[in-house]
Amino acid sequence: MAVKRGGLIIFEGLDRIGKTTQSKLLYDHLTLECGLLCERLSFPDRSTQIGSLIDSYLQRKIDFNDHTIHLLFSANRWESIDSMRTKLLQGYTLIVDRYAFSGVAFTQAKGLDIKWCQSCDIGLLQPDLVLYFHRNKQSNCLSYTGDERYETKSFQEKVEFYFEQLRSSSSEQWKDVNVIDKDNIEMRDKESIQNEIRLYVKNCLDGIKSNHIDELWK
Ligand code: TMP
Secondary structure: OOOOOOOEEEEEEOOOOOHHHHHHHHHHHHHHHOOOOEEEEEOOOOOOHHHHHHHHHHOOOOOOOHHHHHHHHHHHHHOOHHHHHHHHHOOOEEEEEOOHHHHHHHHHOOOOOHHHHHHOOOOOEOOOEEEEEEOOHHHOOOOOOOOOOOOOHHHHHHHHHHHHHHHHOOOOOEEEEEOEOOOOOOEOOHHHHHHHHHHHHHHHHHOOOOOOOOEOOO
């Protein structure tokens, strides 16, 4: 019998909002409890030569102008596309920390045009599910130490504005994951966020009926 392809599941949102913790919990759940083939990836992938340039840039060791670093982030996704497609068709579900949506929101926050920002990622693999981590802006739940280049409150607030714009024009593949409790005061506990994510993921994987993978933004 032909192998059913895996799902491409993306975690998106601001820095330090809990994406990595939740993606690890999901990976453990899908592999250990559901017995699925699964892999975790993250962008930027700092292990490649392009990724190492991005890492040096984020750590403020080298500089690039805003267009150049945007293209490097995009190239870092393109260099993974063949292995990602192969894995998906082998039946692996890919859990991916950040994708082209971070690319667009972070670069738009520097003042670049959305069409230009999107253009270099047109044709990447279309995700089956985008889990958009967000918060109530008044909740003040995130703190930034400025360790890496973009980790300041003022920059993250700009990025959030552009993430919200992307969200409002996005497709049904996007699901909101509000990390703040219903009284808009505290962070929700990890388990309740994870349970919500598992439901979205189950529905998404059940809904994959063909091995065809669409192209992003085409
Ligand atoms: P990370 O903390 O998830 O490793 O991401 C590093 C930083 O890079 C984070 O601040 C978001 C930013 N970023 C971009 O500016 N453009 C991109 O395309 C991606 C994937 C991340």
